[in-house]
Each structure stands twice: as structure tokens, then as C-alpha cells.
Amino acid sequence: MTVPLLLASNRGPVSYAEDGAGGLVARRGAGGLVSAVAGACAAGGALWICAALSEADRRAVRYGKVPAGVHMLELDPVMFDRAYNRVANATLWFVSHLLFDTASEPVFDARTGREWEAYRAYDDAFAAALAKEAAYGAAVLVQDYHLTLTPQQLRERRPDLRIGHFSHTPWAPPEYFCLLPDAVAREVLLGMLGADAVGFHSRRWADAFARCCVEVLGATYADGIVTHEGRITRVSVQPLGIDPAELRERASQPDVQGRLPVLRELIGDRQLILRIDRTELSKNIVRGLEAYRELLRTWPQWREKVVHLAFAYPSRHDLPEYREYTGAVQRVAREVNEEFAVEGWLPVHLEVRDDYPRSLAAYSLADVLLVNPLRDGMNLVAKEGPVLSPRGVSLVLSRQAGAADELGADAHLVNPYDVTQTAQALHEALSTPAALRAKRSARLVTAATALPPAAWLAAQLAALPPA
Amino acid sequence: MTVPLLLASNRGPVSYAEDGAGGLVARRGAGGLVSAVAGACAAGGALWICAALSEADRRAVRYGKVPAGVHMLELDPVMFDRAYNRVANATLWFVSHLLFDTASEPVFDARTGREWEAYRAYDDAFAAALAKEAAYGAAVLVQDYHLTLTPQQLRERRPDLRIGHFSHTPWAPPEYFCLLPDAVAREVLLGMLGADAVGFHSRRWADAFARCCVEVLGATYADGIVTHEGRITRVSVQPLGIDPAELRERASQPDVQGRLPVLRELIGDRQLILRIDRTELSKNIVRGLEAYRELLRTWPQWREKVVHLAFAYPSRHDLPEYREYTGAVQRVAREVNEEFAVEGWLPVHLEVRDDYPRSLAAYSLADVLLVNPLRDGMNLVAKEGPVLSPRGVSLVLSRQAGAADELGADAHLVNPYDVTQTAQALHEALSTPAALRAKRSARLVTAATALPPAAWLAAQLAALPPA
Numbered sequence: 001m002t003v004p005l006l007l008a009s010n011r012g013p014v015s016y017a018e019d020g021a022g023g024l025v026a027r028r029g030a031g032g033l034v035s036a037v038a039g040a041c042a043a044g045g046a047l048w049i050c051a052a053l054s055e056a057d058r059r060a061v062r063y064g065k066v067p068a069g070v071h072m073l074e075l076d077p078v079m080f081d082r083a084y085n086r087v088a089n090a091t092l093w094f095v096s097h098l099l100f101d102t103a104s105e106p107v108f109d110a111r112t113g114r115e116w117e118a119y120r121a122y123d124d125a126f127a128a129a130l131a132k133e134a135a136y137g138a139a140v141l142v143q144d145y146h147l148t149l150t151p152q153q154l155r156e157r158r159p160d161l162r163i164g165h166f167s168h169t170p171w172a173p174p175e176y177f178c179l180l181p182d183a184v185a186r187e188v189l190l191g192m193l194g195a196d197a198v199g200f201h202s203r204r205w206a207d208a209f210a211r212c213c214v215e216v217l218g219a220t221y222a223d224g225i226v227t228h229e230g231r232i233t234r235v236s237v238q239p240l241g242i243d244p245a246e247l248r249e250r251a252s253q254p255d256v257q258g259r260l261p262v263l264r265e266l267i268g269d270r271q272l273i274l275r276i277d278r279t280e281l282s283k284n285i286v287r288g289l290e291a292y293r294e295l296l297r298t299w300p301q302w303r304e305k306v307v308h309l310a311f312a313y314p315s316r317h318d319l320p321e322y323r324e325y326t327g328a329v330q331r332v333a334r335e336v337n338e339e340f341a342v343e344g345w346l347p348v349h350l351e352v353r354d355d356y357p358r359s360l361a362a363y364s365l366a367d368v369l370l371v372n373p374l375r376d377g378m379n380l381v382a383k384e385g386p387v388l389s390p391r392g393v394s395l396v397l398s399r400q401a402g403a404a405d406e407l408g409a410d411a412h413l414v415n416p417y418d419v420t421q422t423a424q425a426l427h428e429a430l431s432t433p434a435a436l437r438a439k440r441s442a443r444l445v446t447a448a449t450a451l452p453p454a455a456w457l458a459a460q461l462a463a464l465p466p467a
Numbered sequence: 468m469t470v471p472l473l474l475a476s477n478r479g480p481v482s483y484a485e486d487g488a489g490g491l492v493a494r495r496g497a498g499g500l501v502s503a504v505a506g507a508c509a510a511g512g513a514l515w516i517c518a519a520l521s522e523a524d525r526r527a528v529r530y531g532k533v534p535a536g537v538h539m540l541e542l543d544p545v546m547f548d549r550a551y552n553r554v555a556n557a558t559l560w561f562v563s564h565l566l567f568d569t570a571s572e573p574v575f576d577a578r579t580g581r582e583w584e585a586y587r588a589y590d591d592a593f594a595a596a597l598a599k600e601a602a603y604g605a606a607v608l609v610q611d612y613h614l615t616l617t618p619q620q621l622r623e624r625r626p627d628l629r630i631g632h633f634s635h636t637p638w639a640p641p642e643y644f645c646l647l648p649d650a651v652a653r654e655v656l657l658g659m660l661g662a663d664a665v666g667f668h669s670r671r672w673a674d675a676f677a678r679c680c681v682e683v684l685g686a687t688y689a690d691g692i693v694t695h696e697g698r699i700t701r702v703s704v705q706p707l708g709i710d711p712a713e714l715r716e717r718a719s720q721p722d723v724q725g726r727l728p729v730l731r732e733l734i735g736d737r738q739l740i741l742r743i744d745r746t747e748l749s750k751n752i753v754r755g756l757e758a759y760r761e762l763l764r765t766w767p768q769w770r771e772k773v774v775h776l777a778f779a780y781p782s783r784h785d786l787p788e789y790r791e792y793t794g795a796v797q798r799v800a801r802e803v804n805e806e807f808a809v810e811g812w813l814p815v816h817l818e819v820r821d822d823y824p825r826s827l828a829a830y831s832l833a834d835v836l837l838v839n840p841l842r843d844g845m846n847l848v849a850k851e852g853p854v855l856s857p858r859g860v861s862l863v864l865s866r867q868a869g870a871a872d873e874l875g876a877d878a879h880l881v882n883p884y885d886v887t888q889t890a891q892a893l894h895e896a897l898s899t900p901a902a903l904r905a906k907r908s909a910r911l912v913t914a915a916t917a918l919p920p921a922a923w924l925a926a927q928l929a930a931l932p933p934a
Contacts, residue, residue, distance in 0.1 A: 098569055098642070098643065099569055099570055100568075100569075101567075101568030101569075101570075102565055102566055102567075102568075102841055102884075103566055103568075103748040103749075103788070103792060103841070104753070104795070106884055107754060107757065107884070107886055108882075108884055108885040108886060108887060108888075109757065109761060109886040109887050110761060110764075110765075110887060112885075112887065113887070172642075173640045173641075173642045173643075174640075175565070175639075175640045175643075175675070176565065176640070176642075176643070178882070179882070179884045180884075181882060181884075181885045181887075181888065182882060182885070182888070208642070281570035282570075286571070287574060290574065290576065294576060294577060297577075298577075321570070325570060328571070374569055374570070415575075415645070415646070415648060415649060417569075417573055417574070417575055417646045417647075417648075418575040418579075418648045418649070419574055419575055419576040420575060420576055420577060420579065420580070420648075421575075421648065421649070
């Protein structure tokens with residue numbers, strides 16, 4: 001089979017879990033992109049190549065359970081661990097989000113070479129699969145920081161293809177990017193420049209990428225084009241948005257509606273400050289809780305009048321930093337409750353059990369949505385919240401989220417390191433009159449839905465050279 | 468008294484210590500700048516304003532011990548602690564050196580306001596003293612990150628003065644600088660733009676500063692001039708160098724020469740890898756020791772053929788990060804010795820007791836000088852070592868030191884995060900033939916002495932508007 005449109009990403013549109021009775025349950029990925037592409041995949045017009053991420057995924061591959069249009073790569077677990085955990089998540093993610101405790105991390109030493117080898121092999125496995133399946137001149141859209149080398153590896157095999165790469169993360173400024181080993185820094189940039197077009201959620205990340213190409217490779221950058229050793233790569237900005245009809249349809253399902261009574265009882269007649277995140281260092285949950293504490297200290301009139309519901313779902317527990325961070329989140333939540341709780345009022349409800357329907361239900365009840373990442377490629381929570389809010393929601397948003405480009409005018413923008421400013425923004429958000437809040441929230445919805453997944457995908461394709 | 472030239476810096480050219488019998492011992496600061504200015508100060512042509520840093524300093528002020536031409540400010544200890552430890556050293560230093568463990572630090576909260584007030588008052592105490600002492604149209608040279616607000620505070624009092632500011636640290640790119648609270652970031656930049664000229668050790672830091680002015684303040688930057696709200700500030704680069712005659716004269720003194728026999732015995736007929744640093748997070752001592760370990764693992768031929776002498780002097784023990792870091796340095800040094808020591812050969816000698824004459828003596832015996840900071844405004848160790856080396860020394864130098872601009876062509880440049888690359892550079896440095904090493908070291912001396920303190924001072928004055 002050869003197809004005219006291919007996607008490649010670490011995590012695919014479907015994953016599997018053991019059903020407890022020896023069988024497998026398929027879980028379709030959430031998010032509009034899956035819907036936007038799934039139809040084409042099923043009809044044979046597109047192929048999505050991804051990695052088998054678990055033993056259940058690997059069994060699904062072996063038993064032929066994976067649906068048409070999805071190709072799950074079975075990769076060596078040692079290679080996968082090094083490529084995914086060590087290089088992608090513990091190195092490239094930390095670089096792009098400026099997360100290193102630089103005095104002690106990173107350390108590039110004798111292990112780095114074999115980890116980098118694994119990442120190269122991992123990316124090459126995708127390139128090999130894409131090269132095999134793609135029709136002549138096909139469009140190939142490679143996704144994210146797990147697969148930075150794939151575009152160039154694919155181009156070497158199949159110069160006929162039209163290749164795009166899209167980064168869902170931020171990009172680091174050259175002064176920070178260059179803490180990577182020289183050879184790694186070069187290979188990442190050259191790998192991505194193997195694409196005809198590279199895309200980012202924000203102009204800031206696109207510009208940072210281009211500056212890295214200029215400073216590390218000596219490339220030139222003008223008119224949105226990076227030129228290096230005769231190759232030309234277009235750098236563009238395609239800020240992924242929400243498909244409102246699809247999201248509202250999902251939120252109207254019984255599993256979501258069934259979560260409402262428990263949440264309503266928990267909130268009572270108080271205002272709800274909501275946050276929904278993976279427990280990811282960059283999401284800045286601890287400072288968010290500290291800002292809530294400062295709100296209650298500085299403006300005592302909000303005591304017993306607000307509830308903070310913090311959904312902090314497990315993430316990357318293979319990395320010790322994340323286990324420690326989860327502990328810090330729980331500690332601060334407990335401190336806030338110890339300081340302020342009275343009979344009948346628990347100030348913070350921290351929920352660490354992942355429950356997507358409950359998240360959707362909570363959106364519809366939120367008065368204030370707190371989205372304060374240290375740095376974030378886009379942040380779709382900031383876009384989903386307003387879309388699902390019947391009365392309108394006040395958005396407290398980090399200016400370091402890509403979403404701030406589009407939503408900033410109608411959000412309370414904050415410096416995520418500034419707990420006092422964040423507390424002030426929470427106070428203002430809670431104090432916003434209902435009519436103004438509804439008006440601003442409506443404008444947030446307009447901005448959040450400007451480039452829904454199908455249009456975003458079309459924009460990625462449009463950035464490629466003509467077929 | 469009014470004087471035509473004034474310097475202002477946190478630490479002055481002289482400090483005091485208790486002599487144990489109720490008296491005070493004066494200690495003249497090391498470094499060529501003191502010599503360059505001391506004569507003018509003593510003759511009444513210049514005044515150096517600094518802070519009393521200790522109880523002994525404060526007693527010296529009260530007893531009238533401070534020499535003519537030096538004015539020590541007695542400041543409230545609580546204000547000093549907040550301004551010096553919290554703002555200058557724990558915040559501004561960390562920003563310029565990219566040292567924060569961003570997931571948890573910094574946190575700007577209710578304490579930040581009063582700490583920033585203290586910093587403002589501290590800088591203003593300097594501005595007030597300068598305003599009082601300066602002759603009409605005098606030149607005032609304000610030094611470093613402790614005093615970023617002083618230029619503007621001084622200009623408001625005395626618009627007739629010609630004001631310069633010099634940063635001895637690096638400067639952060641805007642993406643990192645803007646983690647400061649908005650008002651603080653603006654005030655720092657506006658404070659420095661109160662100067663007619665701001666100087667840096669490296670073009671990289673100067674450009675980063677100018678980009679911060681453009682991105683944070685909306686200033687314009689062209690032809691080395693920042694323009695903001697009608698004010699014009701020249702941004703220039705004056706890389707401080709060594710006065711070779713003065714340094715060699717100092718090194719010829721008996722206290723230095725007297726340290727040689729013990730060092731010679733310790734080294735024996737082995738090659739010496741030397742490092743000399745304060746135990747400062749940015750100096751990257753731990754990764755330096757790890758690189759030495761990787762050298763001994765990868766090239767066993769160096770075992771028993773080299774000695775690593777690491778002078779890591781106490782620094783900033785008021786900050787917990789520094790106490791922890793000192794522990795990490797000692798731990799890795801011990802690990803290396805446990806792995807490789809044999810009878811008659813201790814691979815690492817870690818010395819934490821400050822001894823300036825011993826440092827000068829060690830320079831003259833070094834075969835390889837390891838200077839691998841994560842980020843460093845200049846780094847004068849890299850310049851002193853070659854000047855005091857009779858046979859020439861191989862320099863392993865971090866590309867993130869300002870000194871790399873001038874010394875890079877004849878040094879083994881390394882990425883300071885890359886332990887493997889640093890080990891490789893140590894191997895190459897040890898393997899360099901004596902003749903080549905001498906030739907390269909001679910060129911290092913030429914570069915290191917290009918702008919000695921007196922010329923550097925003159926360059927700062929020349930950057931000011933004409934009197």
C-alpha cells in the first residue's frame with residue numbers, strides 16, 4: 001500500500017490496555033486531530049505511523065488489532081526507553097521549556113552517546129516505515145520533539161516526498177539551546193531542516209528556532225525561510241485551535257453529564273477556580289497553589305467564597321523529577337488546606353486521578369480558569385475552557401504559553417514566576433462582573449476556534465511545496 | 468570635598484578584619500583595578516564609594532581608619548542582607564547566569580516587594596553619596612549588578628554628571644531575563660539606562676542587554692546606542708585584562724615563592740591540571756571533576772601521570788544552594804580518589820581554604836588550566852594563568868566565559884555541560900607538545916594583557932560624553 005498523506009508521531013490515534021480478562025481494550029486518543037485524520041486513515045487516503053508504547057500496544061500489533069490506516073511500530077524496549085525517556089523527555093523537553101537545574105543538570109557524559117544513538121535509531125525506524133509506505137510525491141507530516149531527525153533521514157531515502165515537521169513545544173533561545181552537545185544540537189537542527197516546512201504554535205518559537213539555525217549552523221533566515229547549504233525550509237506558525245462542535249458534542253455525553261452532580265455539590269454556591277494539567281514541571285502547579293494561598297491571605301473576603309479544584313494528572317513517573325514534583329504539589333495543597341480550612345469549606349481539592357469526562361464537566365462549572373505554565377508550546381486547556389463555559393469564564397493565563405498570542409487580549413496575563421501577580425490576577429478574575437466576563441469569554445471562544453484541527457492540518461499541508 | 472572621578476561598587480578597594488586583640492587589620496583588595504585607581508584616590512583626584520561589608524568594616528568607618536579617597540557606606544544590616552543576599556546574589560546573579568532550577572525557583576511573592584525596596588534603598592544610598600561628593604560634570608563609574616538602579620537615581624539628583632555603568636557578569640537573553648517580575652525587569656533596565664554609557668566584558672552580553680531593552684521597554688537599538696524615551700545610552704564592550712608587570716611582581720614576593728616547595732612535592736614529576744575558583748554554582752566545579760574522572764577512565768595512560776589540583780574557595784555560604792554545592796564538590800572529589808588512588812598517587816587534591824599566594828604559586832606550575840564555567844562575565848583566572856606560566860600552559864576554556872572571545876583561538880574550547888567533550892579537551896591539552904603549548908600560551912598572554920586595568924578604566928571614561 002502506498003498513500004498520499006502520512007502522519008508520524010510518537011503517540012498514535014489509538015492505544016490499547018489490558019481488559020483484565022486476557023483481552024485488549026482500544027482507547028481512541030482524545031483531541032480534534034484524531035477526528036480530523038481518522039476518516040482519511042480509515043478510507044485508505046492517509047496513514048498514521050506511531051510507536052507501540054506499551055505491552056498492550058505490542059500485543060495489539062501482533063494480534064492484528066490495529067485498525068486500517070494506523071501503523072504501530074514495534075521497537076526495542078531498551079532503545080525506546082533511551083530515545084523516549086532519556087533523550088526526548090529528559091533532554092529535549094527540558095531544553096525547550098528551560099527546565100534544567102543548570103548547576104547540576106544536564107550532564108553529557110559517556111551515557112549520552114548511546115542514548116543519542118538510540119534516539120537516532122528510533123527516528124530512523126519512523127523514517128524507514130514512512131519511506132516504505134509513501135506514494136511518490138506524498139505529503140508527510142512529522143510531529144514533535146520525539147522525531148526531530150526523521151525529516152532528514154526520510155529525505156535521504158525518498159527525495160521525492162514533501163515533508164513537514166511540526167513542534168508542539170516551545171523552542172529555546174540559542175543561548176539555552178546550545179547547552180546541548182555540539183553534535184546533537186547540529187543534528188537536531190539539520191534533521192528538522194530536512195523538512196520542506198517546519199511549523200510552530202507561536203511566532204516566538206518559530207523565531208527562536210530560526211535564530212538557532214543562524215547561530216549554530218550559520219544558516220540564513222529571511223522572509224520566513226531558513227536557507228542552509230542550498231536547502232530551503234519554510235518556517236511558519238499554525239496555532240492549533242479547537243473544533244467547538246466536536247468538543248461540545250463530546251461534553252454532552254452521559255459520562256460527562258453524570259459527573260456534574262458531584263462537582264456541583266463540592267462547589268456549592270461558591271466561585272470555582274479550576275486548573276487541569278498533567279503533573280508536568282512546566283505546568284507550574286506549585287506556584288499556582290501558592291498564588292491561591294496568597295489570594296486567600298491578601299483578600300480574606302474570598303475565604304469560604306471560592307473553591308480551587310486542581311486536576312493534576314499523573315505524568316512521566318519514570319523520571320524522578322516528576323515524582324518529586326508530584327510530592328511538592330500535594331504538600332502545598334495540604335498546607336493551604338491546613339491554613340484556611342473551616343468546617344464546611346475545604347479551600348483546595350486536588351485530584352490526581354485522570355478522568356477526562358470529569359475534566360469536561362468541570363469546565364462548564366468554572367468561574368476562573370488558571371493556566372499558568374512556565375512555558376508551553378500552546379496549551380489547549382486555555383482554549384477548551386471558554387468553549388465549554390455556558391456563562392463565560394475568566395482566564396488567568398501565563399504569557400509564556402503559546403496560547404497567549406491569541407487569547408492575551410481577553411485574558412488576565414501573568415508572569416508565571418510571579419506568585420503575587422498571579423494572586424492579583426485571580427482576585428481580578430473573581431471580581432469581574434458577569435456581563436464583562438461573558439463578553440470577554442465570547443471573544444476567547446472566537447480566538448480559540450479560529451484554526452480548528454482540520455484547518456490546522458490543511459495549513460500544514462498548504463505550507464508544503466505543491467504536489 | 469568634590470572630586471572629578473568617582474567609582475561605586477559593593478566591595479571596595481580595602482576591607483577590614485579583627486586582629487584578635489581588639490584592633491583592625493586592613494586588607495587591600497587584589498586585582499589590577501585597585502592599583503589603577505588607588506593612586507588617584509590617595510591624591511584626592513578620585514573617590515571610591517563602597518559598602519561596609521562586615522562589622523570590622525563598620526568599626527573602621529567609626530574609628531576613622533578608612534584611607535583618604537575611600538568612602539565606606541554604613542548601611543542598615545537588614546537592608547543590606549535583603550539587597551545583597553536576596554536580590555543581588557540570589558536573584559540578579561541567578562538570572563544573568565541562567566542558574567535557576569526553574570521548576571521551583573524563583574518564586575516572587577509577598578517577600579519580593581520588601582526585598583526589592585531594600586535593593587532600591589541600597590542603590591539609592593550610593594546615589595546619594597555620589598551626588599554629594601561629585602564635582603560639577605564629574606565622571607562617575609558605577610560597577611556591577613549590585614548597583615543597577617544607581618545610575619538613574621543619580622541622574623535624577625545630578626543631571627550634570629557623566630555616568631557610566633559596567634557589568635562584570637553576563638547578561639541574560641530576554642526569554643530568561645523576563646522571568647523577573649515585570650516592574651523589577653523594567654526598573655533594572657531603566658536604572659542602567661540612566662547612565663550615558665553601559666559596558667560589558669563581551670559583545671554577547673552587550674547584545675543581550677540591548678535586546679532586553681528592545682523587548683521589555685520597547686527601546687530602539689542601533690549603531691551601539693539604546694534610545695528610550697529621548698534618553699541615549701551607549702552600549703560598549705571593554706574586556707578587562709591583566710597588568711602583567713604588576714601580576715608578575717606580586718607573584719615574585721616571598722609569600723608566593725614560599726608556597727612552591729610544598730606544591731612541587733605534591734605534584735612530583737606528574738603533569739598538573741589546575742583549577743582555581745570560588746565555590747560558585749556557575750563555576751561548574753562538579754562537572755570539571757567528572758570530566759577528570761572520565762579522562763582517567765577513557766585514557767588510562769594518564770593514571771599516576773597527572774595530578775588535579777582544585778582550589779575551590781568558600782563563597783556565599785549564606786545561601787543554602789552554595790552550601791549544598793560545596794558538599795557535592797567534596798563528594799565527587801572523594802569518589803574520584805576512591806576509584807583511582809593508589810599508593811603514592813592521590814588523583815585529586817581539593818583545597819577549600821582560600822590562599823591567594825598559593826594560587827599564584829600554583830599558576831606557575833600548571834600544565835593544564837581548567838576553566839569551565841557554565842557562564843561567566845569574563846573569568847580572569849583564564850588570563851592570569853598564562854601570564855604566570857614560565858613554560859606556557861594549555862588552557863581548557865568554556866566557550867560560555869566572556870574570556871573565550873579573546874582567548875578562544877588558542878584554547879581548547881568546550882561546552883561546559885559536555886563532560887565527555889571536556890575530558891577529551893583535557894586529554895588533548897595534556898598531549899600538546901611543549902613547543903606548541905609554549906607558542907599558544909604566548910599568544911594567550913598577548914590577548915590576556917591587551918586591555919589592562921588602567922586602559923580598561925580609560926576606555927570606560929572614553930565612552931562617556933566629553934566633559
